[in-house]
Amino acid sequence: MASMNMGMAVNNALALEMERDPNVFLLGEDVGLPGGVLGVTAGLQARFGEKRVLDTPISESAIIGAAVGAAACGLRPVAELMFVDFIGVCLDQLFNQAAKMRYMFGGKAKIPMVLRTCCGAGIGAAAQHSQSLEAWFMHIPGLKVVMPSTPYDAKGLLISAIRDDNPVVFLENKVLYQIEGEVPDEPYTIPIGEADIKREGGDVTMVATGQMVMRALAVAEKMAGEGVSVEVLDPRSLSPLDEEAILKSVKKTHRLVIVHEEVKFAGSGAEIAATVAEKAFDYLDAPVLRVAAPFCPVPFSSKLEAEFVPSEEKITGAVKTVMEG
Amino acid sequence: MRFKKKDLVRLYRNLVRARKFDQAAIRLLGEGKFTSFFHAAYGGEAPGVGGTTFLRQDDYIYAHHRGHGIPHAAGKGADLFSFMAEHCGKITGSCKGITGFHACDPEYGMLGAGGTIGSAFPVSVGWGLAAQKAGKGQVAVCFFGDSSAGRGTMHEGMNMAANWRLPVVWVCENNGMGQFVPIKDAYPLEDIASMAAAYGMPGVVVDGQDVVAVAEAVMAAVERARKGKGPSLVECKCLRFRPHVEGAPDWVHAEVRPAEEIERLKKRDPVTLYRKKLLKQGILTEKELEKIDGEIDAEVQEMERFCETGAYPDPSILQNALYAD
Incomplete structure (x- = not known):
C-alpha cells in the first residue's frame, strides 16, 4: 500500500500491465521520456524501451x-x-473505426484498445483544454466509457480496461492528478460497469462523477451535521452504466441529485435522470435535480472558471431543495 | 519478383474473377438482389488484383471502395461468395448481413473497410506496427483512391509509417476522377506519387491498366517492406468505365461523361489488354483462356445461388456483435 495521486496510479497500472503482457504498448504525443504533457507516463519509456512507448508527432x-x-x-x-x-480532430478513428469495427464485421474482430485522456476544468486551461465530454462518448455504441474518481479506482479500472477486449475511453480528471489516496502495490481489477457507493446514506442519493465525487462527499459530510444522510454513488463507468446500483439506491432514498462537470444540457446526468424516471418514478419523493456546468464553453479567468464548475454551495443547495420536495 | 507461367495464369484468373463478380454485382443491384449501393470497379480492376495476388495470406490489405474490394478480395483469395451475400444482407454474408458494403475477411487479412474515405491510412499504420512487432515479415497494403489523398489522415499515416519504417505499402488507384470532379481540378500536382518525397519514401507511377505492371511495382515495394526498409507509394493510373455509383449519372462537373469517351477508354480495358498479352507471349491459348472464363462463369452462377438461398438475419442478432465478452 502506498499513497499516490491518480497520475501515479495510472502510471503504476500501465507499468504492471506492460510487465505482464508484452502485447501492451503505449503511444501518444510526448509520452516517452517527458512522460506526456502532465507527466503521467514518466519513466515508462526508460524502463520498457522505445518500441513499447512510442512518441508520435x-x-x-x-x-x-x-x-x-x-x-x-x-x-x-x-x-x-x-x-x-x-478528440474533434480525430473522432472518426474512434467512433467510425474503433467503436464499429467489431459490429460491422459481424463479431469477427476484437479491438482491445484503451484511449486515455484527461478532462475537466480547474487549472485555468480555458475553453479548449478543459472540457468534459463524457456524453459524447456515451452516445457511441461499441465504446466503453470509464471515469475514475480516486487513485485506487483509477488503477483497478485501468487494468480492467487494458485487459478488456473492447475499445475503452478512459477519462482522467486533471484536478484529481493532484489528490492522493491509498493504492495497493499489487495488480487488481475493478469490473467496468460496477458503481461504487462512496458513502452510504438514507435520505438522498447523489450520483457524482470524476472530480465531483470529492465535492459530493464534502457536501454529504456537511449535511450529516444538519441531520441529512446523503448516499454518494460513483458510477465509475458511464458506459456500461450500472443502472441497477443507481435504481437500488434511489428506491432506498427516494431522492436523487446528479452532479457532473459537463454542461447540464444533454450531459450524462440526463441519461441517468431519464433512466430513473422510466424505472423508478414511483419511488421518487421529489423531482430529480442536476447540478452541472452552465451551457457555455469553459472560461479562463479564475473567478469565471470557479463559477462554471459546480461548487459545494450549489450542490448543497440542490440537496436542500430535494429534501424540501 | 519474376513471374512464372503459373503466376501469370493465376493473375489472369483473378482478374477475370474480379471482372465477372463486379459485373454480377452491377446486375444483381439492377435486379434488386443487392440491397446496398455499388461503386463498380469496371475498368479499374487491375490495381486491386495486381496488388494482392502475390501477397501472403497473413498480409493485411485495406481494400479500396471501387468494386467494394471485389478485385482485392479476388486477388487475396478471400471468399467471394460470402462477400457477395453480405451485399444482399444475408446471414450467409461474411459479416452476417450487418455491414453490407464494408465487408471483411480477417482470415485473409482484410480487417478494414472504411466508409469514411481516408480512414484507411491510420488503421494501416496500426497493422504495420503489429506486423513489425510480430517479426514474421508480414506487410500491410493500403489501397486508396486519388481523392483520398486530400485527407489529412494520409499525411499523418504516411509520415508515421515512414518515420517508424513500418512494412506498409500505399497503393493509390488514380482513375482520374473524384466523385464528380476530375483529379486535375483538385490537385496542383500531376502525380500523387510525387507526394512520397515528402516522407522520404519511394514513389512510383505505373500503368494501372496493366495488371502485370501493377503486380511488379507493388511486389517490389512489398519485398522492400518485408526487408525492413519501410514504406513505399505506388500510384496506378487507371480508369473507370462506370459512374461513381451505380444508378447515378456519370457526372463530370455538371455534364454527363459522353458515351464516346467511355468507348475510347474501353480500348484500354485491363482484361482485354492482358488477354492479348498472354496470347501474344504464348502463355495461354485462346482455348485455355476460354476454359478459365467458363469456369468463372460457373462460379458466378453458383455464387448467385448461394446469395439467393441464404436467409436474412433474425432481428434477434441486432446487438449481438457489439461488444466482445
Missing part, C-alpha cells in the same frame, strides 16, 4: 487509428490523447 488521427489497427491484429495499445478537447 501531433497526429491524433494516426495515433488512434494506429491503435485500432494494432488492436485488430491482437496487440493491446494504450493511446494517449493529450487533452479530451482534441
